[in-house]
Amino acid sequence: xxxxxxxDGVSKRFGPIRALTDVSLVVGPGITGLLGPNGAxxxxxxxxxxxxxxxxxGSGNVLGYKLGTQSRDIRAAVGFMPEDDCYLPSLSxxxxxxxxxxxxxxxxxxxxxxxxxxLDFCGAGEERYRDVETYSTGMRQxxxxxxxxxxxxxxxxxxxxxxxxxxxxxxxxLSRIRVLAERHGKSVILCTHIxxxxxxxSDSVVIMARGRVCVTDSLEELSRPESPxxxxxxxxxxxxxxxxxxAAGLSVDNGAHGDLTVAGAGDGTTVAVWKAAKETGTVVxxxxxARNSMEAIFxxxxxxxxxxxS
Amino acid sequence: xxxHSAGYRGWDGTRVPGATRWAVIxxxxxxxxxxxxxxxxxxxxxxxxxVFLAIPLFIFEQAVRTPGAWREVVDFMxxxxxxxxxxxxxxxxxxxATPEEIHETRHQVWAYILLTLFRYPQSMLMVLVxxxxxxxxxxxxxxxxxxxxxxxxxxxxxxxxLGKMGxxxxxxAMITTMPAMILYLIGVLLSPSLSVIVTTWDLPLRILAxxxxxxxxxxxxxxxxxxxxxxxxYAGFGWFASWILGYVMYSIVMGLTMVSRGSLEEPGWRxxxxxxxxxxxxxxxxxxxxxxxxxFVPAAMILTVATIVSLSIxxxxxxxxxxx
Numbered sequence: 001x002x003x004x005x006x007x008d009g010v011s012k013r014f015g016p017i018r019a020l021t022d023v024s025l026v027v028g029p030g031i032t033g034l035l036g037p038n039g040a041x042x043x044x045x046x047x048x049x050x051x052x053x054x055x056x057x058g059s060g061n062v063l064g065y066k067l068g069t070q071s072r073d074i075r076a077a078v079g080f081m082p083e084d085d086c087y088l089p090s091l092s093x094x095x096x097x098x099x100x101x102x103x104x105x106x107x108x109x110x111x112x113x114x115x116x117x118x119l120d121f122c123g124a125g126e127e128r129y130r131d132v133e134t135y136s137t138g139m140r141q142x143x144x145x146x147x148x149x150x151x152x153x154x155x156x157x158x159x160x161x162x163x164x165x166x167x168x169x170x171x172x173x174l175s176r177i178r179v180l181a182e183r184h185g186k187s188v189i190l191c192t193h194i195x196x197x198x199x200x201x202s203d204s205v206v207i208m209a210r211g212r213v214c215v216t217d218s219l220e221e222l223s224r225p226e227s228p229x230x231x232x233x234x235x236x237x238x239x240x241x242x243x244x245x246x247a248a249g250l251s252v253d254n255g256a257h258g259d260l261t262v263a264g265a266g267d268g269t270t271v272a273v274w275k276a277a278k279e280t281g282t283v284v285x286x287x288x289x290a291r292n293s294m295e296a297i298f299x300x301x302x303x304x305x306x307x308x309x310s
Numbered sequence: 311x312x313x314h315s316a317g318y319r320g321w322d323g324t325r326v327p328g329a330t331r332w333a334v335i336x337x338x339x340x341x342x343x344x345x346x347x348x349x350x351x352x353x354x355x356x357x358x359x360x361v362f363l364a365i366p367l368f369i370f371e372q373a374v375r376t377p378g379a380w381r382e383v384v385d386f387m388x389x390x391x392x393x394x395x396x397x398x399x400x401x402x403x404x405x406x407a408t409p410e411e412i413h414e415t416r417h418q419v420w421a422y423i424l425l426t427l428f429r430y431p432q433s434m435l436m437v438l439v440x441x442x443x444x445x446x447x448x449x450x451x452x453x454x455x456x457x458x459x460x461x462x463x464x465x466x467x468x469x470x471x472l473g474k475m476g477x478x479x480x481x482x483a484m485i486t487t488m489p490a491m492i493l494y495l496i497g498v499l500l501s502p503s504l505s506v507i508v509t510t511w512d513l514p515l516r517i518l519a520x521x522x523x524x525x526x527x528x529x530x531x532x533x534x535x536x537x538x539x540x541x542x543x544y545a546g547f548g549w550f551a552s553w554i555l556g557y558v559m560y561s562i563v564m565g566l567t568m569v570s571r572g573s574l575e576e577p578g579w580r581x582x583x584x585x586x587x588x589x590x591x592x593x594x595x596x597x598x599x600x601x602x603x604x605x606f607v608p609a610a611m612i613l614t615v616a617t618i619v620s621l622s623i624x625x626x627x628x629x630x631x632x633x634x
Contacts (some may be wrong), residue, residue, distance in 0.1 A: 050462055072464040080462035086455035089446075090342040096459075102334040103463040114321060121318045147459065152321040174587035176318075184318055 004029055004155055004187045005049065009066075010058030012044055012211075018043040021211045023058070027189065031181045032034065033198030033219070034191040036208035042191050043083075045208070046157055049189075050075055064155055076104060078181050079148035080168075081161035081193075085140060093128040093135065094119060098148045104151035111150075119145045123172060137164035141193045144233055145173070149180075174201050195294040199223075205300040214301040222297050229290040232260040232273055240280035241273075246274055261290050331465055335473020340370040340480050343443045349481070350441050355484035357492075363423050364496045366390070370419050371500045374412060376481035390426050413509040415555075418599075420497050420510055424490055428520050429590050431547035432486045437553050437586075443481050444532035445545035447474050448628070451455060453540040457628075467628045471533070471621070478529040487521040520596045524589060527613045530620035553585055560584035578605060588612055 005027040012020040018110075020041045039240045047053040049062055050063045051071020059066070065073040071169065088096050093240050094115050101111035106304045127135070132143060141164060148156055161177065162170045178201050180186040190202060198205060205222055207215040234241065238258040245252045250272060251263035262269060270287060343349060366386050373383045374477040407415070451457055460470055494513055498506060561584045567580070581587035582605075591609040594600040 021461075054462055072466070075462060076464040078460075078462075082455075082458040082462065084455045084458060086458045088338075088456050088459060089454050090345055091338070095338075095341075099334070099338050100459065101464065102338075103329060103460070103465055105331070105333060105464075106321070106323070107326050112324055115320065117316070120316075180318060184320065225431050299631075 005062050007060035010055045013056045029187045030203035031188040031201050031203035033205045034177045039213040040208040077154050078154045079153035081144045081148040085119045087132040093143050099149050100147035101150040122146045138169050155187045159191045199294040209302045223291040229261050229263045231288050231290040234286040235283040236287050243281040244280050245278035332469040332472035336476025339477030349442050353484050360489040360493050363427050367497045374404035421597045428593050435485050440532045441549050443538050445542035448536040449539050449542040449545050475529050480526045490517040520593050523592045526616045530617045534624045537624050543632050556584040
């Protein structure tokens, strides 16, 4: 399937408030980062995709199922991990995952087996037998992820999956998401405020602001700077190197921690950097092609949207 | 951590029919609710009235066979709460009665004993069991935002409500339908022959009807209270308050009537002030101990309206967290 989600002119109003305005969007397979500041309409968009809210106007489909009329089919084929801390009190972790599986029509015994299998995949240990009310934030995140995944959905919608996780758990969670997309063909909508997460796993990005889609493109395309340049990281001062490169006629920008961005690409620029470093005695830690940071892409998109509105 | 993990594997097994989703919610609700020690104790105590009311059944069946023992039946019935109409029916000495009179009296006595079970011990227990089991059923889902777990899956609001009602139906059937059916079975076993089933075949159906009349409105109202708040104690308070206030109001009106007229009158419409008495009127009608439709029809209407209004509010409240 080349189109996982297609939306055509979807709008949503809550009384006088416009939560979504004419959202048209095509999301393909792979991992798609859904970004936007608070109040951008991401949650409303997710609820419309799941059929929990009805769009005021517009049409669309998810996994080939029509929005509005085939909501149950959509929810059966989608795994949703909400941002909110939601759980079923008085049940153990494994019972919660089994319950989620049974709601998606897995037989009771098979649901229990599958719940254990998914909790193993999510790195949950013996704590799966404890009451969920005693769980830490990190464990609850794993539990929500397991509940979203247990019925083997084609599409996963993950709302802030790494929120509240320590660095190690965060890396594990991102690794799981990557494994699911790359080895098991799952499509993933990754809705998060943690931009490095999006940059590290996403294939494409959708940025929303004020109920509109500002940017939708592949991460590769968005990361490419307008003019080619290289990024030089040094150990110690880079002032002498900067002066030498300027003197050689290269355009150089000073970045944070003495890092330099040198305009131009190809072997010629790289050789010029090595030569200047040798002459100035500067220790070069790394030379990499410069990329637009996710932060820069995000801020540009949101600010452009603000300027367009005002 | 597992010693061996196969990693993620897809699943392509056969799914069960979608119509069972509400049953999943109901069975999980039963499992969660069953963890309450108080509830388990009450379910245990719910069987005791059955044992007690088996005694008049035993005495009645002895009186059928023993001349002169009828007086003992009448005396024992005097211990139970009675209606004048029922007392009048206990005038025949069964030792000298015709088989038709015996069958007719047996039906009346069994129906009255079953009604007594429903009307007094089990109704009281019902108020307590619902007061413990129903308040957290939806309010805890509101508090823990579990709505997202339910409704991000292919579950409709109706299935959710049916599932929650199924949980309550299970517990209420355990304390009303099941003891009444056991009591009926005891009656059959104590009787001279299994032929009594022919003359009392309608009693199991009346038990089921009385159970529905009891369970449907009470469950709807209790779940409505539960859906109105995220704190189950408030829902519990609302539930008990509605019963206590209704009973107190009925008692005050009856007391004032007695003071103003100087004599104790038939309660009539005044019973409709109390949910407990309103349910009692309908149960009496179901078991055939009263045929007075002037009181039954308004009582049935009140219960119907209460059920419809409660379910409407419940349906609306269940969707509201998703609209936020």
